Amino acid sequence: QQQVKQSPQSLIVQKGGISIINCAYENTAFDYFPWYQQFPGKGPALLIAIRPDVSEKKEGRFTISFNKSAKQFSLHIMDSQPGDSATYFCAASASGTYKYIFGTGTRLKVLA
């Protein structure tokens, strides 16, 4: 019940295309859902996060869509750029703990 399942494992997108990464969770106590971006040799960095009181959050080219009934959330990267090539992790945590359960990661490559 603690797992966060992330797909796909890897993704190749043309420049200008839309990248979509999906995550699913089981624990209904989770109420904070961040996405992290990691470049090779670096630590993950917070990209965008959402709480279940909204169904969508947008920051620039990055959008989180959240479906509470399906217990799923996804990251959409619009107008994908080669500089977006990185590994993306979804995560979830329950209120007050901030102990994240991370997904297994998606390696995104954007072709120039």
Next chain:
Amino acid sequence: NAGVTQTPKFQVLKTGQSMTLQCAQDMNHNSMYWYRQDPGMGLRLIYYSASEGTTDKGEVPNGYNVSRLNKREFSLRLESAAPSQTSVYFCASSNPIGGYTFGSGTRLTVV
């Protein structure tokens, strides 16, 4: 403003050796964490410290110990390293709304 600083960046140990990974943050965060990252397994929580003076086990604590020396510093110790502990280790701290700041990692190889 350095954020979260980890040392060392790279380390090779022989099986059975011990070592301590150091982590310090300068953001006045209460909570600090140690994760390990392995291919295909994402990041798994080893130990965390919700506040100075407290520590708790995470998902994969076996073979590790931690010390929250003060509010800034949180160290991870391997008492007797095993090849299964070959991994990249990340320290993180969090602000009151939950956003993590990660260090740049320690790449550890146990031979």
